[in-house]
Amino acid sequence: MNLIWSIEHNAWWRAGWAGYTRDPLAAGLFDEAETEKILRSANAFKTNEAAVPEQMVFYAPSVDWEKARCQETTGMIGDHYTRCNRPAVVVVKHLGRNEDPYAMCELCASHNVGNRGAVVLREKEK
Numbered sequence: 001m002n003l004i005w006s007i008e009h010n011a012w013w014r015a016g017w018a019g020y021t022r023d024p025l026a027a028g029l030f031d032e033a034e035t036e037k038i039l040r041s042a043n044a045f046k047t048n049e050a051a052v053p054e055q056m057v058f059y060a061p062s063v064d065w066e067k068a069r070c071q072e073t074t075g076m077i078g079d080h081y082t083r084c085n086r087p088a089v090v091v092v093k094h095l096g097r098n099e100d101p102y103a104m105c106e107l108c109a110s111h112n113v114g115n116r117g118a119v120v121l122r123e124k125e126k
């Protein structure tokens with residue numbers, strides 16, 4: 001997935017071709033087909049927009065996959081959060097949330113990407 005930087009407007013494209021934002025967390029994410037469509041129409045006469053892969057925008061820390069455990073919160077005991085703690089296979093970033101990317105297991109990642117607006121920044125090599 002890509003973000004689209006508008007050179008002309010000095011800002012990121014929002015989702016749905018609906019204006020611009022300086023905040024990458026509020027920017028749209030576009031798949032390859034959509035990216036190509038945008039670049040083709042926006043750059044017809046002059047280079048106005050550029051595609052930037054999401055991994056270049058949202059810094060993903062490197063991970064020791066042998067030791068990495070899922071950091072997803074599963075509940076609370078007293079005043080401590082409990083973590084899923086299954087082996088982690090991806091690093092995930094929640095778009096629109098001011099928090100760092102963190103490691104997740106396959107199950108939590110699938111739920112967070114499918115239902116909660118998270119994107120995968122880094123994957124364990126298989």
Ligand SMILES: [Zn+2]
Pocket residue numbers: 070071072084085086104105106107108109
């Ligand atoms: Zn998990």
